[in-house]
Amino acid sequence: MSIAHDAEKDTTFDVAAEGDVDGETLDSLLADLVMALSTESLTESQALELVARHLSAAAGLSGATLCEFDRETGTLKPVAQAGDSSDDDVACAGRALRGPGGSMREGDRLAIPLRLGGHIVGVLLLSGTNPVVLRPRQIAALALHFATLLEMAPHRQMKRAERDSAAMRRLLQNGVTAPSLQDAARVVVESAAEAFDTDRAVLCLVDLDQRIRFVETVGIAESAAEELLADLEQDLATTGSVWRTMTSRTLFVGDVHDGAADHEPLFHALNLRAYAAVPLVSGTRPIGWVLCGDTRSAREWTSRFLVVAGKLSVSGALILVNAEARQANEEILKYRANHDALTGLKNRAGLGEGAGNVLQEATDTGSHAALLLIDLNGFKEVNDTQGHQAGDSLLQQVAKRLVASVRRHDMVARLGGDEFAVLLTDSVKAERVAARICEQLRKPFRLGSSSVTIGGSIGISVYPSDASDFDELLEAADIAMYTAKRETKPSGGGYRRAVPA
Numbered sequence: 001m002s003i004a005h006d007a008e009k010d011t012t013f014d015v016a017a018e019g020d021v022d023g024e025t026l027d028s029l030l031a032d033l034v035m036a037l038s039t040e041s042l043t044e045s046q047a048l049e050l051v052a053r054h055l056s057a058a059a060g061l062s063g064a065t066l067c068e069f070d071r072e073t074g075t076l077k078p079v080a081q082a083g084d085s086s087d088d089d090v091a092c093a094g095r096a097l098r099g100p101g102g103s104m105r106e107g108d109r110l111a112i113p114l115r116l117g118g119h120i121v122g123v124l125l126l127s128g129t130n131p132v133v134l135r136p137r138q139i140a141a142l143a144l145h146f147a148t149l150l151e152m153a154p155h156r157q158m159k160r161a162e163r164d165s166a167a168m169r170r171l172l173q174n175g176v177t178a179p180s181l182q183d184a185a186r187v188v189v190e191s192a193a194e195a196f197d198t199d200r201a202v203l204c205l206v207d208l209d210q211r212i213r214f215v216e217t218v219g220i221a222e223s224a225a226e227e228l229l230a231d232l233e234q235d236l237a238t239t240g241s242v243w244r245t246m247t248s249r250t251l252f253v254g255d256v257h258d259g260a261a262d263h264e265p266l267f268h269a270l271n272l273r274a275y276a277a278v279p280l281v282s283g284t285r286p287i288g289w290v291l292c293g294d295t296r297s298a299r300e301w302t303s304r305f306l307v308v309a310g311k312l313s314v315s316g317a318l319i320l321v322n323a324e325a326r327q328a329n330e331e332i333l334k335y336r337a338n339h340d341a342l343t344g345l346k347n348r349a350g351l352g353e354g355a356g357n358v359l360q361e362a363t364d365t366g367s368h369a370a371l372l373l374i375d376l377n378g379f380k381e382v383n384d385t386q387g388h389q390a391g392d393s394l395l396q397q398v399a400k401r402l403v404a405s406v407r408r409h410d411m412v413a414r415l416g417g418d419e420f421a422v423l424l425t426d427s428v429k430a431e432r433v434a435a436r437i438c439e440q441l442r443k444p445f446r447l448g449s450s451s452v453t454i455g456g457s458i459g460i461s462v463y464p465s466d467a468s469d470f471d472e473l474l475e476a477a478d479i480a481m482y483t484a485k486r487e488t489k490p491s492g493g494g495y496r497r498a499v500p501a
Contacts, residue, residue: 028054044080045254045300047149051142052082053297055126063127067093068150069120076123079150080300084127093123103139112139114147121150164304167195168311175319179330184323185216188316189290193218195308196276196292204232205280205288205320214288220270228269250309251277255298274299278309280317287317342392343399346413351421354411355470358425359463369463370427372434373477374402376441377489378454379418390447394454401440406433421477427462434458434495442492455493457485466498 032050048064055061063084067076076093086092086109096104096111097120103112112124124146171191178184185203193201200219207213212232217225254274275293279286290312338350346354355371362369376398383391395418402412402420411423422437424430441456459481467473476498488494 042149043300043302044149044153045082046297047146048080048082049297051126056083060128061126065089065093065125065127066122066146066150067125068122068153069097069114071119079122082298086127089125093125096123096125103143110139112143112146114143114150116147116151121147161304164195164308167191168308168315171312171315171319175315176322178319178323180327181214181320181324182216184319185214188312188319189216189218192278192290192292192312192316195312196305198275198292198294200270200272200293200295202228202270202291203280203288204291206286231269250279250306250313252301252305253277254300257298271295273297274301276301276305276309278312278316280320281313282317282321287321290316340414343396343414345399345403345420346411348413348415351411351413351415351423352470355423355473358411358423359470359473361425362463367425368427368465370424370430371461371463371473371477372422372424372430372437372495373459373461373474373481374420374422374437374441375457375481375485376418376420376454377456377485377493378452382447382452382454386447386450386452393447394445394452397445398441401443402437405437405440421474427465430460430462431495431497434460438493438495455489457481457489457493458495459484459498460495461498466500 032054044066048066051064052061061083063086064082065078065085066080067090068079069076076090076097078090081089089109092106092109093111095106096113103110105111108127110126110128112126113120114122114124124142168191171187174187175184175191178187185205189201189203192203193199198219201217202220203214203216204212205214215225215229215232217228220228253276256273256275270291270293272293273295274297275291278290278292280288280290338346338353340347358369361367379391379394382394395414398420399412399414402422406412406422406424409425413421413423415421422433424433437458438456441454444451444453459477459479461467461473461476461480463470463473466476480496480498484494484496487496
């Protein structure tokens with residue numbers, strides 16, 4: 001293969017070229033390179049992607065290879081490649097270094113030595129099939145930018161390592177204090193997107209049957225995220241080849257267009273060009289995964305990202321598992337704070353909390369709510385003669401009968417001792433419900449081998465007719481209940497309405 005060194009041929013892909021690469025194309029490319037170089041995240045592959053994007057049509061570029069010069073060994077090694085390549089690209093780049101010092105054309109390839117401060121730092125090799133001309137000033141500009149990119153590589157690597165460490169620290173600091181699974185998932189997926197430097201990320205958790213049960217996203221429009229959640233939830237994760245692959249290792253895909261991997265519909269739906277799929281492993285079981293992807297261009301996943309993936313896989317899973325356990329524990333504590341341990345009904349605090357919502361809705365809609373306050377007749381005698389165990393059993397049976405006497409959305413509570421309450425969202429049938437409860441309480445209750453008969457006295461108050469808030473409603477029902485006990489207990493119990501003030 002011949003090698004030409006004259007000035008005209010040094011700057012061409014083909015001596016038959018008819019025109020320059022237009023200045024606007026080069027200006028746009030250089031502007032993008034300058035902007036990209038100002039960030040710490042630009043990789044050599046991304047820089048070559050920029051060149052390919054701008055010069056493929058305008059300059060007939062079909063491939064680009066960037067080689068770095070090792071000053072200690074005096075050898076070249078390829079660090080990035082875009083488009084077509086040849087087995088002897090590195091050898092071609094080496095011949096350019098041994099030439100008279102300028103760029104060198106060899107067949108359809110143009111080798112551009114990269115220098116900074118008089119020192120060789122690498123070679124940029126461009127391949128093209130169309131007749132195009134790159135002028136010396138254009139080559140010089142490209143050479144300067146790529147030489148700067150290579151020279152800054154150690155600094156960028158250090159900055160990336162610092163950024164990765166900072167992202168993992170924030171992951172742990174913010175994750176361990178996340179109050180809920182939703183908050184913890186947001187911390188994990190945002191940290192993953194930051195560490196992998198991707199514009200989109202999706203976190204999926206699976207249940208014990210490997211069905212997707214939870215999805216959190218970053219970089220996706222809310223409407224698209226909701227649609228994605230609807231499509232993914234309850235899907236069987238194990239049907240996907242990617243999930244089966246990454247249960248044991250992180251899956252890195254540099255370009256979905258290379259045909260080397262069988263990509264899930266999920267990745268196509270997200271319009272990803274490159275992605276990293278990281279399993280979240282708790283103990284020996286994968287509990288989900290984080291998918292970090294780029295829509296912009298192909299990616300070169302270096303060993304640095306493998307280290308990040310390892311930390312994210314374990315730390316992310318630990319944060320999510322702990323957050324879910326913490327949330328479950330808080331929900332248990334909240335349940336216990338608002339429910340009666342013996343009967344499972346709402347307690348006084350739970351009734352007060354629920355009543356706030358019911359009374360507010362009645363105010364907003366102009367409707368009426370009713371409170372039934374119930375005191376058992378004869379409970380003390382059963383508890384004293386047959387013991388606390390029998391008394392507890394009686395209270396549990398009363399609770400079941402009360403629940404069966406009202407609608408599902410009405411609220412039944414045990415306020416303490418043998419006192420119960422029922423909050424009705426509709427006061428129209430309050431007296432009918434009270435009558436039904438009195439009837440149920442008169443029926444015998446089975447306690448071991450014997451049965452007992454009790455009764456109940458019920459006071460009824462209506463919001464807003466009898467009260468302006470829950471405390472007043474409770475007080476009015478209490479007065480009515482004592483009236484009912486005084487007047488109806490001898491006959492087995494009954495109910496009375498509150499008397500308007």
